[in-house]
Amino acid sequence: MRVLGVSVVGMFSKIQAVVRKIPRGKVATYGEVARAAGFPGAARQVVWALRATNGLPWHRVLGAKGRIRLPGEAGLEQRFRLRAEGIVFRGDRVPLETYGASLGRAHKRRKPGKNEKQKRPR
DNA sequence: CATCTGACACTAT
DNA sequence: TATAGTGCCAGAT
Numbered sequence: 001m002r003v004l005g006v007s008v009v010g011m012f013s014k015i016q017a018v019v020r021k022i023p024r025g026k027v028a029t030y031g032e033v034a035r036a037a038g039f040p041g042a043a044r045q046v047v048w049a050l051r052a053t054n055g056l057p058w059h060r061v062l063g064a065k066g067r068i069r070l071p072g073e074a075g076l077e078q079r080f081r082l083r084a085e086g087i088v089f090r091g092d093r094v095p096l097e098t099y100g101a102s103l104g105r106a107h108k109r110r111k112p113g114k115n116e117k118q119k120r121p122r
Numbered sequence: 123c124a125t126c127t128g129a130c131a132c133t134a135t
Numbered sequence: 136t137a138t139a140g141t142g143c144c145a146g147a148t
Contacts, residue, residue, distance in 0.1 A: 041144075042145085044127095044130055045143090069129045
């Protein structure tokens with residue numbers, strides 16, 4: 001996957017760009033970042049990007065509902081960093097309604113899982 | 123090419 | 136609210 005060469009680009013750089021524009025004191029979820037980057041449903045790739053890249057405000061990225069998905073001490077550290085930016089936790093989660101960064105979502109739509117019942121037209 | 127893995131999301135129960 | 140099952144995508148083996 002080259003570095004500075006080719007590849008690696010595409011998804012990752014966009015994801016990185018989105019993460020970078022999360023303002024201090026605000027947060028976003030993996031899914032939101034993925035959507036904003038133009039890859040709905042690629043929340044996992046957001047994780048990849050965060051792990052593979054240095055210098056990103058990784059602590060501002062949370063799981064759905066604003067819950068920290070990082071296990072162990074890393075999770076505590078994330079919580080600590082967020083708190084240092086003025087973010088107040090409500091129990092084990094962050095109220096996204098208050099701290100959710102407004103990332104302009106790219107227009108794309110994710111295919112519904114078959115688990116999801118599609119409401120059919122009547 | 124087949125399988126597995128991951129700091130996930132979403133729906134149904 | 137918690138748990139279980141499924142979908143997603145890219146990379147590693």
